[in-house]
Amino acid sequence: MTAVLEIEGLQKSYRSRRRGTRNALDGFDMRVEAGQVHGFLGPNGSGKTTTLRTLLGLIRPDGGRMRLLGHEVPADLSAVAGQVGAIVESPQFFPHFTARDTLSLLATAGQVRSTRIDEVLELVGLRDRSRERVKTYSLGMKQRLAVASALLKEPRLLILDEPANGLDPGGIREMRTLVRNLAEAGTTVLLSSHILAEIQLICDSVTIISLGRRVAFGPVEKVLATHSAGTVRVRLEVVADLPAASEALTRAGFRVTREPDHLLLAGVEQAAMVTRLLAGQGLYVSELVWVEADLESVFLELTATAPAPGQSRQVDQSARPTPVGQGSTGGWGA
Amino acid sequence: MSLYRAELRRLVLRRLTRWATVLGLAVLATVAVGVFLSNQKIDDAAWAKAEVAAEQDWQQQVRQTEEFRAECEQAAAQGDQSDRFPPDCSHISPPPPDAFPAEQYLPSTFEFRASFGQTLTAVGAILALVGFVVGSSFVGAEWNTGGMMTMLLWRPKRVTVLLTKLAALLTGLLALAVTTMLLWFGSFWLIATTRGSTEGMTAGAWQSFALTGLRGTVLALVAAALGFGLASLGRHTAMALGGAVGVTVVGQFGLGVLLSLTGAKFIGAWMLPTYVQAWVEKEVVLRDFQVCRVSPYGCEPETLTLTWQHSSGLLVAGLVLVLGGACWAMRRRDIS
Structure with missing residues (x-):
């Protein structure tokens, strides 16, 4: 074209x-x-x-x-x-x-x-x-x-x-x-x-x-396809356990977004890893589903501008992309 | 050419252009009407009336003098030594009839040759004021409302856009100035014909008035270009208007006070209005009464003559500086 x-x-x-x-x-x-x-x-x-x-x-x-x-x-x-x-x-x-x-x-x-x-x-x-x-x-x-x-x-x-x-x-x-x-x-x-x-x-x-x-x-x-892969929504039997689960998953290297009644995890390769990890902590999953992301969630993830509870994000607080030459596709955007 | 036509139309459509023009013309019309009403033609009846008034005043003066001399003689006879009267009462004599010329009792009349030139200065000044305000607003409002950015999206040649806009402004103002000048000449010729005299208007006198009118028109164009340039530099109308107020208050009043305190010679030579006056009236003679040159006629102050050529140098320098700066800034600065 x-x-x-x-x-x-x-x-x-x-x-x-x-x-x-x-x-x-x-x-x-x-x-x-x-x-x-x-x-x-x-x-x-x-x-x-x-x-x-x-x-x-x-x-x-x-x-x-x-x-x-x-x-x-x-x-x-x-x-x-x-x-x-x-x-x-x-x-x-x-x-x-x-x-x-x-x-x-x-x-x-x-x-x-x-x-x-x-x-x-x-x-x-x-x-x-x-x-x-x-x-x-x-x-x-x-x-x-x-x-x-x-x-x-x-x-x-x-x-x-x-x-x-x-x-x-x-x-x-x-x-x-x-x-x-x-x-x-x-x-x-x-x-x-x-x-x-x-x-x-x-x-x-x-x-x-x-x-x-x-x-x-x-x-x-x-x-959307590129950036929605590996996102799962996790609900626990006890909502009060969400902070502890969030902490455990973050320690394990998952990107966790906390919502009032569930967690969103990015970068998940196998769902079983999540259930195994949480069960090991005595935290029991009631729902675990793969999420197809919309443009808004992809945008928020890529730019790291999703609002975090209790924090006020400043205008220039966005994701720092990979510097030119390191993974950049370069050229006319091809 | 299409951009020029669009800018000319934009100039005419603008509310401020219309209001400033109407206001300027209203002021000039008021002056013309005032001159018309306060003058009248001198005919035989006016002369006869003036002669009667002069005679009456002289007669009254003679009577008062006679009464004063009688009082003086009476006081001298009573041995009055006060300062109320001169020592010799015979020195008190009535004024001659020539001291009361009838001309002084004539009503005010408009003599075209003697008085019209001064009125051209007023026209030039008012046109210059209108030009400055309209010129600064014409480009200042464009910057302020984002119109300049929109125009540059259509015609991305920045300096061409700016200069085309200036050309449209100057064309519009020239049309206004020429029309106003013609109307002014016509109105005052009519006033002189009906309420005064048009005697002595030789080809040389006409040429002098025409050149004064031309200089007044040029002054208006320069003022408009300066206002335009300043507003473009500051990207806001207020830059030009604020700059003008700043120059007037700080540069003129402040400088005037400072120069007075230091006892400087020819303070007027530091004042911009002096150069404006010299430009329109061809020359201005400044006098310094602090320095006297002794002459058979007594103290003669030292003088400094400023001519329209001096003023033209100043106007050209100002124009080059302001418009050059505006073009440079237009070319170099980002537009946001």
Whole structure:
């Protein structure tokens, strides 16, 4: 398949006299194939928006290579900007302009035919409110307007950063349908979102980023299959024994997540090892089942951002991925 | 070209542009109406009325003088030695009729050649203020609302986008300034025709006024470009407006006080408004009364003449610094 977006070893650091150097992107790789809906996931502060801004020429990278639709960027960005529609972070518009004025100004600047304005307003459901000032719009309506502005160019690649932000349930479903329809019409969509169930539903492939590095990538099913293997749910006859069981299993090298009435164990090769170990401690299992993970649990495991009881996780507390060169697949994400 | 057209349309659509324009024009209209109402044409009847008033005042003065001399003579006869009267009462004489010229009793009239030039300074200043506010807000609001980022997603050539925006701003302001100047010339010609005089308007006088108007227009464009550049540097309208307030308060009032305390010569030479005035009015003569040059006419203060050429150097330096800095920052800094 042809790649429409390729990133290799992207680096970006922010230097501060007080806080020193922070690597927002630390050798990040990514590849998005043509015609796919690709999910781009990562905890807050992991480098998602920095990646998108760098790709779109808003931020100057410190190193690495990027290609969009076959052109090196940022050097050749002007050649492809007309074919890339994007929303980056929360949509912001002049509050006193109407939606129609806003789109019309963009259409004039981008030499887009004016009839396209009505088409995109219809697509995002703002046709009847298009002559109202943006300041009267709700967050969800602004989000729709942002999507409309990104669609105005009839892009080959559509980059949407949190497009469902502020949308009502109906709006989220409409957005899902819109994205699928666009993909079916040949538009490649790169979707960054924290609504993981949504990503799992509509994306063909995903890239997960943590602390500026890629921690997982590939088709959604493959990522789920790879990371759900070896996860079991354990219930005990006596719930009060859960802390003791958790301690014993952790000592034995299992990755344990404590829930109120059960434990989730990752990295289990044979279920019998668990039962044998617990029985040896006088702790008796009432249920032990293999769990098929969803994208959310895979994400939480890979980024190590699952909430722990009694602890408040800080923004930069995520999984430190394997350094470049040690197990990294490298290249254009291949 | 399409980007330029879009930016021009954005400028016209903006509420602040419309309000600042309306407000600036309202102030100028108020001045014109005030001048119209406070002046009147001098005809024969006005002259006759002025002559009667002058004669009446002279007669009254003569009467008062005669009464004063009578009091003086009476006091002298009674041996009054006070300082109320001069020693010789014959020195008290009434003023001549020439001391009460009828011209002084004429109502105010607008003489185009003598007075119009000063009004052009006011127009230039108001246009410059409008230009500065609109210019700074035009780009400052773009940064503030994320409009600049959106535009760069469409046209990723940063400096081209910034300069196209500036070109649209200057075009819009030029159209406003030229229209305002033409209206101003027309209005005051009408005022002079109906409420004053248009005598003495030679080709040279017209040329002088036209050049003053041109310098006023250039001043407005420079102010707009400076406001635009400062707001772009700070990525916020407040950077330009705050900078202007800062320069006024600290750089001008503060500096003025400091220079006064140190007894510096020609304090006006350190004040930006002096250069603005010199630019529009062609030159400004500063006088230092601390240093006297003795002449047959008494004390003559030392002078320093600042011309529009001095001012143009300052304006060009400011423009290069601010716009150059804005372009550099636009090219180098990340956009977030």
